[in-house]
Amino acid sequence: MAVQTAGQIRTWLLEGEAAGLRYRMAAPRQVMQGLTGQQTGRGVGSSVDFRDFRQYQPGDDLRRIDWSVYGRSDRLHVRLYRDELSPHVDILLDGSRSMDLEASSKARAASGLTAAMAIAARNSKFSHRVWMAREGCRELADSTRLAGAWEPPAFDSAANLPDSMRRLSPRFRPRSLRVLISDLLWMEEPAALLRPLTHQAAGVMVIQVLGKVDADPDFRGSVRLIDSESQGMQDLFIDAAALRKYKESVRRHQDEWQAACARTGAIFTTVIAEEMTEGWDLSWLVKERILEPD
Amino acid sequence: MPILAYPLALLAMTALPAAAAIYLFRNRSRRQPVSSLMFWMDHKVAREGGRKMDKIHTPLLLLLEILALLMLALAASGPRALLWRDKLPVVVVLDDSWSMQAGGEKASPRQEAIDAIADELAGSGRYRIRFIVAGRQPRLLGSEVETAGQVQELLSQWECFSPGADMNKGLALAGELLAGRGRILAVSDQKPDRKLEKGQMQWWAFGRPAPNVAFVSAAMHEHDGKQRLLLEVANLWKERQSRELKVGFTGPGANAQSMTLELEPDERKQVVLELPKSQEMVEARLAGDKLELDDRVLLLPEEPRLVRVSVSISDAATARQWTQAIAATGRAVMTQEKPDLIVTDAAPATPPVPGAEAPAAGTVATPAMSQPWVVRLISEPMTQPYLGPFILNRAHSLSQGLELQGLTWGAGKTATLEGNPIIAIGQTFLLTELEPANPANPRELQMRMDMKISTIQDTPNWPILVWNILDWRRNALPGVHQPNVITGQVAMASLPPDVKNIQLVDGAGRLRQIQVTANPMSFETSAPGIMRLEAGEQTHRLAINAMDGQESDLRAGATERQGDWNEQDDLLRDFQSITWTMGLLAAALLIGHLAMVNRSSRAAAP
Numbered sequence: 001m002a003v004q005t006a007g008q009i010r011t012w013l014l015e016g017e018a019a020g021l022r023y024r025m026a027a028p029r030q031v032m033q034g035l036t037g038q039q040t041g042r043g044v045g046s047s048v049d050f051r052d053f054r055q056y057q058p059g060d061d062l063r064r065i066d067w068s069v070y071g072r073s074d075r076l077h078v079r080l081y082r083d084e085l086s087p088h089v090d091i092l093l094d095g096s097r098s099m100d101l102e103a104s105s106k107a108r109a110a111s112g113l114t115a116a117m118a119i120a121a122r123n124s125k126f127s128h129r130v131w132m133a134r135e136g137c138r139e140l141a142d143s144t145r146l147a148g149a150w151e152p153p154a155f156d157s158a159a160n161l162p163d164s165m166r167r168l169s170p171r172f173r174p175r176s177l178r179v180l181i182s183d184l185l186w187m188e189e190p191a192a193l194l195r196p197l198t199h200q201a202a203g204v205m206v207i208q209v210l211g212k213v214d215a216d217p218d219f220r221g222s223v224r225l226i227d228s229e230s231q232g233m234q235d236l237f238i239d240a241a242a243l244r245k246y247k248e249s250v251r252r253h254q255d256e257w258q259a260a261c262a263r264t265g266a267i268f269t270t271v272i273a274e275e276m277t278e279g280w281d282l283s284w285l286v287k288e289r290i291l292e293p294d
Numbered sequence: 295m296p297i298l299a300y301p302l303a304l305l306a307m308t309a310l311p312a313a314a315a316i317y318l319f320r321n322r323s324r325r326q327p328v329s330s331l332m333f334w335m336d337h338k339v340a341r342e343g344g345r346k347m348d349k350i351h352t353p354l355l356l357l358l359e360i361l362a363l364l365m366l367a368l369a370a371s372g373p374r375a376l377l378w379r380d381k382l383p384v385v386v387v388l389d390d391s392w393s394m395q396a397g398g399e400k401a402s403p404r405q406e407a408i409d410a411i412a413d414e415l416a417g418s419g420r421y422r423i424r425f426i427v428a429g430r431q432p433r434l435l436g437s438e439v440e441t442a443g444q445v446q447e448l449l450s451q452w453e454c455f456s457p458g459a460d461m462n463k464g465l466a467l468a469g470e471l472l473a474g475r476g477r478i479l480a481v482s483d484q485k486p487d488r489k490l491e492k493g494q495m496q497w498w499a500f501g502r503p504a505p506n507v508a509f510v511s512a513a514m515h516e517h518d519g520k521q522r523l524l525l526e527v528a529n530l531w532k533e534r535q536s537r538e539l540k541v542g543f544t545g546p547g548a549n550a551q552s553m554t555l556e557l558e559p560d561e562r563k564q565v566v567l568e569l570p571k572s573q574e575m576v577e578a579r580l581a582g583d584k585l586e587l588d589d590r591v592l593l594l595p596e597e598p599r600l601v602r603v604s605v606s607i608s609d610a611a612t613a614r615q616w617t618q619a620i621a622a623t624g625r626a627v628m629t630q631e632k633p634d635l636i637v638t639d640a641a642p643a644t645p646p647v648p649g650a651e652a653p654a655a656g657t658v659a660t661p662a663m664s665q666p667w668v669v670r671l672i673s674e675p676m677t678q679p680y681l682g683p684f685i686l687n688r689a690h691s692l693s694q695g696l697e698l699q700g701l702t703w704g705a706g707k708t709a710t711l712e713g714n715p716i717i718a719i720g721q722t723f724l725l726t727e728l729e730p731a732n733p734a735n736p737r738e739l740q741m742r743m744d745m746k747i748s749t750i751q752d753t754p755n756w757p758i759l760v761w762n763i764l765d766w767r768r769n770a771l772p773g774v775h776q777p778n779v780i781t782g783q784v785a786m787a788s789l790p791p792d793v794k795n796i797q798l799v800d801g802a803g804r805l806r807q808i809q810v811t812a813n814p815m816s817f818e819t820s821a822p823g824i825m826r827l828e829a830g831e832q833t834h835r836l837a838i839n840a841m842d843g844q845e846s847d848l849r850a851g852a853t854e855r856q857g858d859w860n861e862q863d864d865l866l867r868d869f870q871s872i873t874w875t876m877g878l879l880a881a882a883l884l885i886g887h888l889a890m891v892n893r894s895s896r897a898a899a900p
Contacts, residue, residue, distance in 0.1 A: 098329035106329075185330040214329050224323035227331045234331055235323045249333035 004100060009111055009152035016112025017119045017147040019280035023291035024123040025089060025177060053077040054175075088128065088173045089121035091143075092197070093153055094182030095134035095164075097229045100155035104211030107155050109273035110181050113207060115147035116282060117179050122146075123294045126177070133161045133182075136168030158229060160186040162193050174200040179290075184208045184253070190260035197266070204266035205290050206257065212274045215250065217243060297869060299372030306367035310360055355890055362883040369876035374869030381440065383476035384421040385468035386411060388452050390429040391459040392781070392840050394483050396504060396585040396848050403483035403500035403851070408449045410498060411481070416442040424471060425449070428464030429456030430782055453802075455587075455820045456782045457842035461486075465495070477859050483851050490856040501851030505531035507557060507580055508588035508846035512839060514576060514595065514778070516624070521569040521595065525578055529557030530847040538581045541567055543574040544592075550577075562843075571595075575824070575837065587822060588846045592837040594777035594824075601626040601768050604633035606640065607671060612745050619751075619760040626764055635767045639671040642738070667767050668738040674706025677744035685718045692716050692725070692739075692766055695758040704747030711740045737770075739763065769814060774827065778837045781822050785836055788814040789829045797828040801838050 053066060056076035064078040093114050100107040114130055121128040130143035130150065134157035141151035157164065161182050172178060178201045184190075198204050213219075217238075225234045236242070254270060261268035269288045276282075285291040298304070328334070394404040415421055416439070425435035425448060436448045461480055468478045477494050480486065483501025490497055511526035529535045535557045542550030557563055569576060573595055580589040603626045607613035616637050620626045626635075684698040693716055705724055713728035716739075728738040743750070750756050769775050775786040781801075789796065789810060796815075798806045801823025808817070819825060825836040840846075 101329050102327040183329055185332060187332055211329065213326075217328075219324070219326050222323040223326045225331055225334055226325060226327045228327050228329055230331075232331055234334060236334060246333050253333070 004107055004155070006152040009107070009154075010148065010150075012108045012111040013115040013147040013150060013152070015108075015277075015280060016115035019112065019282050020116025020119040020291075021123070022294055023116070023120040023282060023285070024294045025117075025120050025126060026286075026289050026292040053079060087124070087126040087202070088176040089117065089126050089179060090170065090172045090176045091117050091128060091130045091179045091181065092137065092161075092170055093130055093132055093140070094161045094180075095132045095153060095155050096157045096160050096182075097155060098160075098183055098185055099209070101211050101213065101228050104213055105273040105277045106183065106209055106211045106214075109271065109276050110155070110209050111153055112277065112280065113181050113209065113271070114153070115150075117181075117291075118143070118147055120291050120294075121177075129173075131170040131172075133157065133164035133170075135159045136164050137170035138168065139170075160229065162186060162188050165193065165196060169196060172199075172201065175202045177201070177203045178205070180204070180206045181209060182206075183210055183214065184257055185214070190257045191264075194260055194264050194266060198264045204261070204264065205288075206261055206266055206268045207285075207290070208254065208257065208268070208270040209273050210250075210270060212272055215247075215270075215272055217246065296373050296375035296872065298368075299374055299871075301371055303370035303372070304367055306370055307364065309367075310363055313359060313363055314356060355887060358883050358887040358890070362880045362887065365876045365880035365883065369873045369880065373872050373876060375872050381422045382420055383424070383438075383472060384415065384479060385424045385426060385471050385476065386415070386479045386481060387426045387428050387432070387461060387464035387468050388435070388449075389459040389461060389480075389482035389484075390427045390452070390454055390456040391483075391845050392454050392456065392587045393501070393585065393845055393848055393851070394454040395587055396483070396501070396506070396851070398584075403502075404452065404454050406500040407481045407498065408446065408452075410500070411449065411479075412442040412445045415479070416440065416445040421477070425452070426464050426467055426471075427452055428459045428461050430458055430460055432460070432464040432467045453820060455822065455840070457780060457840065457845045458782075485852040485854055486856060493857070494859065496855065496857035496859055499852045499854050501848070502853060503851045504584040504848045505533065505535060506583055506585050506588070506846055506848045507531075507535050507537045507555075508585065508843070509578065509580065509591045509839070509841050510562065510588075510843040510846065511841055512578065512591040512593060512778070514593040516571060516595070517568075519571055521571055521576065523565075523567040523569060523576060523578070523593065525565040525567070525591065526562055527555055527557065527565065527580065528562045528843050528846070529559060530843070530849065532559050532849070534558055537583075539565065539578065541565075541569075541576065541578045543569070543572060544577050545574050548574070555580075575835075585846065585848060587840045588842075590822070591839045591841065592778075592822075592824060593839075594835055594837040596777050597773045597834065599625075599768055599771045599773045601764050601771070602629050602632060602634045603627070603764075604630050604636045604638075604666070606636060606638040608639055608673075609745075612639075612671070615745055615751055615756075616760070619757055620764065622757060623761050623764055625761070625768060633666045634771065635669065635764070636666045637669040637671070639673050642670065665736040667736045667770070669763060670738055670740050672709045672711060672740055672742040674709050674742060674744070676708065677704050677706040677747060679704050679747045680719045680722070680724075682719065684724070685715075687714070687716045690714075690716045690727070691769075692727070692759070692762045694762055696755050696762075698750075698755060701753050701755065702747065702749040704744035705742040706744070709742060711742060713738070713740055739766075772829065772832055772834075774834045774836050775814070777835065778839065779819055780842065781819055781838050781840050783819055784816045785819050785825075786814050786816050787827055787829075787834060787836075790832060793830045797826075799826040799828075801825055 053069060054077065056065060056078055060078045066077050066079050069077045091114050093110060099110050118128045118130065128144065130140040131137045132140050132153055134154065140153055142149045159167070178197055180197060194204070220238050222235065222237050225236060258268045267288060267290060269284070269290070271284065282291060286293060388407070395402050397403070399405065415423060422438050422440055423445060424438050426432050427435045435451060439445055439448055459482065461482060465478060465480060472478065477496070480495065480497045482497070482499050485499050486497045507527060507529050509525060510528045513524045514521055523541065525541070527539070537555050537557070538552060539555050540550045540552045542548050551567065555563055576593040578591040582589055603620050605613050605617050605620070605628065607616060617628065621628060679702040681702055682699060684703065686693040686696060686698065698717070703719070703724060705722065707722050711723040711726045713726035715723045715726050717725040724743070725739065725741045728740060730737065745751060769786070770788050772788050772790045775788070779785050791813070794810055796808050796810060798808055798817065800806070801821035819836070819838045822838050822840045825838055827834045827836065
């Protein structure tokens with residue numbers, strides 16, 4: 001695990017913030033397919049007039065019932081207008097040690113990406129809050145403000161993100177947009193994490209940050225691999241076949257996450273940290289419909 | 295305890311840390327941090343280098359390699375050891391001269407040597423010890439021993455009565471016994487002739503320089519009806535010495551003469567005394583000093599072994615010459631009755647003397663003591679004077695003291711003398727000895743001499759010749775040939791013909807039974823004192839004295855140790871090489887190492 005200084009992290013935050021200044025949050029493409037079964041309609045309209053739907057509850061104004069939705073789903077939903085939504089972005093940042101892999105830019109990319117998402121939220125007039133998953137999910141101090149004022153995030157947790165979620169869940173705002181920034185390198189099923197993430201969420205974006213060594217390792221021969229989180233070691237002989245097999249495993253894992261996100265309506269994308277931080281080009285987030293040019 | 299022939303080879307052990315480092319680095323995989331091992335868990339483990347092993351295997355393989363290197367380094371150093379069944383043979387050459395007794399029984403070099411040998415040699419338990427006693431001639435002392443007790447018991451027989459010690463002969467014998475393997479220890483009271491070179495020998499000297507006044511010569515003979523005693527005393531020291539001398543007969547009631555001798559450094563003083571004629575033993579004694587052995591002399595009068603002589607010569611003048619000369623020796627009695635010796639000019643008697651038969655097989659042929667020996671004078675009609683040069687057989691006792699140059703020997707050339715020549719001129723034998731084929735027969739001298747034209751009777755050669763002839767006969771009469779001898783000297787005694795065994799009681803009172811294998815027989819003398827010889831009904835005495843000026847000189851005494859047995863060459867010679875054991879161990883370790891590596895490889899293969 002690399003030892004980062006607070007000043008360095010703050011620099012990365014500012015880098016990301018600077019890169020995100022040109023963007024704002026994009027509207028979610030799909031209806032969240034979570035346990036609530038909520039659906040949203042298409043043709044939302046202008047980006048200012050953001051709407052949402054929720055299931056009819058006794059007492060709701062009958063005039064807000066969206067009969068077109070009812071016609072399509074046979075379920076009663078009421079329209080929610082902008083002043084009733086209070087749009088908010090909750091950013092969940094994985095603070096495990098693997099996010100600060102030695103000789104990689106993962107910590108820099110994750111920190112900067114968090115700041116970029118926060119400033120994009122600001123640009124969309126959304127409030128935002130950052131949650132650090134470090135042996136429990138806690139709000140990053142002053143994370144509602146500009147990134148420069150944040151408490152520098154630390155990537156030193158021995159617990160992975162699901163463990164942190166179980167220890168202490170983040171208090172997401174209902175119907176907020178949730179952005180998960182993590183390398184997703186743990187053995188549990190994606191649905192286990194997606195379930196709380198998508199619960200009462202307006203949208204979920206899962207951004208997998210991998211280091212180049214995670215995505216495309218180039219070491220060969222006799223190596224002693226050291227797990228940056230558990231410090232476990234394994235002596236292996238790495239040849240072309242081993243690398244091929246590894247990449248297949250990574251791809252399979254990504255495919256699982258892709259499928260799980262698709263089932264829940266979440267957006268899933270992967271970024272290589274070193275590539276992103278080289279020029280802080282966030283256009284790939286526009287392609288993924290996570291951000292829009294401001 | 296093992297030793298190393300080439301200890302510098304142990305420098306090879308400096309490779310051990312290098313081997314360990316190479317092993318560790320070779321087996322050390324390149325460190326690579328990864329975010330997670332989850333996608334690497336089912337990959338194959340490394341076969342070489344980055345092997346995933348049980349922790350217990352890695353240090354064991356390294357240990358095996360280190361041990362194998364260690365064994366190879368030890369093997370290269372040439373380890374040697376005495377195998378468990380092997381004790382190192384040691385031959386100890388003991389100085390048998392009497393100077394080893396200086397200082398008394400408990401403080402003498404001999405006793406100190408015995409203690410040192412028992413403690414340091416036998417006490418170590420590493421040696422098999424053999425002893426050689428080095429007197430004038432070396433001899434083995436007992437058989438091989440190992441324990442201190444056995445050493446002490448054997449060394450009690452080491453007496454130190456010899457008038458000298460030829461250590462070089464003793465060391466040569468030791469070398470032959472060892473045949474190149476083992477150790478030699480020389481024990482003496484003096485340091486070696488030359489500094490000991492490195493080798494398999496040590497030299498322990500236990501002597502100390504000390505003043506000594508000693509008898510170096512003594513003799514007694516009858517003269518004018520008295521006993522004339524000649525004693526020679528030497529001061530063997532660098533300072534003036536004074537000693538009291540007492541001389542007298544032994545026996546009850548005898549009075550001793552006493553005098554004080556003042557001796558300058560290195561002075562030898564002769565003392566001549568006359569004592570009444572007696573058959574008693576005379577004892578001369580000096581006041582004691584460090585070495586008491588040479589402070590006492592015992593002298594026995596000669597046994598009155600008179601030769602019974604009969605002179606039967608036709609010519610009266612010649613007969614008178616012979617009779618006078620014989621009587622003048624004092625060693626003969628003229629008689630016709632049972633003569634021991636006949637001097638005659640009669641022709642030889644044939645046939646052989648009746649009763650003289652060849653000895654039966656297995657018995658000792660003894661001279662016919664009861665039959666007279668003969669000096670036969672050969673008469674020749676024509677004689678001439680011979681002026682020389684005369685040829686003498688100096689090995690024969692009859693030629694002792696004769697110097698014939700300048701005299702005239704009248705003899706003829708016609709007669710043939712039988713026997714071995716003793717005196718000759720050219721091809722003409724003048725005196726021969728007839729040794730009979732049967733030793734039981736009497737001996738005979740044949741002589742041609744015309745005294746009318748000879749001048750031998752006018753020279754001292756005549757009484758010398760007659761004396762020698764009487765001695766020649768007298769020595770065959772029973773009794774000791776010389777009553778007084780020096781310790782270590784070989785004594786001779788003639789025995790009665792019917793005696794098959796004799797008893798010897800030596801100067802220390804020890805009894806020995808000896809079978810008679812020759813007559814006269816010789817025997818070694820050792821302990822000073824009176825030796826008693828019992829042959830049948832006859833008993834004869836012999837006085838043995840320690841008299842030798844060189845041996846009594848204690849100034850050369852020294853205490854030191856030279857030599858070292860732990861020299862490289864000695865170790866290589868005596869210790870067995872155990873290099874093969876190290877090599878075998880190394881091979882076993884390497885085989886085990888290879889087996890473990892192959893087993894781990896098979897376990898790691900997918």
